[in-house]
Amino acid sequence: MPGTVNNLCYYNLMRLSLLFFLLIFLPGLAGCDRLYGLLNRPAAEERQVLGTVVFNEYNARVAQLQKYLKLLGYKVGRADGKFGQGSRDAVAQFQGDEGLKVTRLVDKPTWERIQYYIQSPLVKKDMLSGLAVQKALLKAGYDPGTLDGQLGPRAQSALRQFQKNNDLTPDGLVGLETFRALIKYTTKNVTR
Secondary structure, three states, rough: OOOHHHHHHHHHHHHHHHHHHHHHHHHHHOOOOHHHHHHHHHHHHHHHHHHHOOOOOOOHHHHHHOOOOHHHOOOOOOOOOOOOHHHHHHHHHHHHHOOOOOOOOOOOHHHHHHHHHHHOOOEEEOOOOHHHHHHHHHHOOOOOOOOOOOOHHHHHHHHHHHHHHHOOOOOOOOHHHHHHHHOOOOOOOOOO
C-alpha cells in the first residue's frame, strides 16, 4: 500500500511538471500567433487576412474589405478603413447570406467567398462594370440598350425585369443576389 501512494504522488508530480512545461515553455517555442490560432481560429485567420485591426485606427485592408462589401450591396456604415460595428454587421450578414458560419470575423472562408465575387467578370478595377452587367443581361435574353457601360434607363429596366423573372427584388440594384444570378451569364462563368 505505501508503494502505491508513492507511485500516485510521483505520477501526479510528473503530470503537473508536464503541464507547467506546456504552459510556460511551449508558447515561446510555438509562438504566440500559433497559440492564438489554436485558441481562436477565426480571429487568427482574420489577422492573417486583414493584419492587425486596432479599434478606431485606419487599416488599408479594412478599407478594401469595406469597399468590397459595399460593392456587393452591404451597408458598412462609413467606409473609412476603421472596423466598426457597421462593418462587423455587414460581415455577419454576408456570412449568413452565403451559408458560412457567422463569426462576424473575416476568416479565410469569408475572405475567399468575397474574392470569388470581386474576381468575377462583373467587377473591373474593384468596381462594378456596367459593360459586364449589360453583356450579362444581353446573354440572359434582356435588352440593356447600347453596350456603353452606362446603366441608364433601358439597362435599369432590363435589370429590373431580369430580377423579377429570377424571383429577386426588382430594385434595379446589383446586390449579392443579383450578382449571383448575373455571374451565370458572364463570358468567364466562374464556379464556386
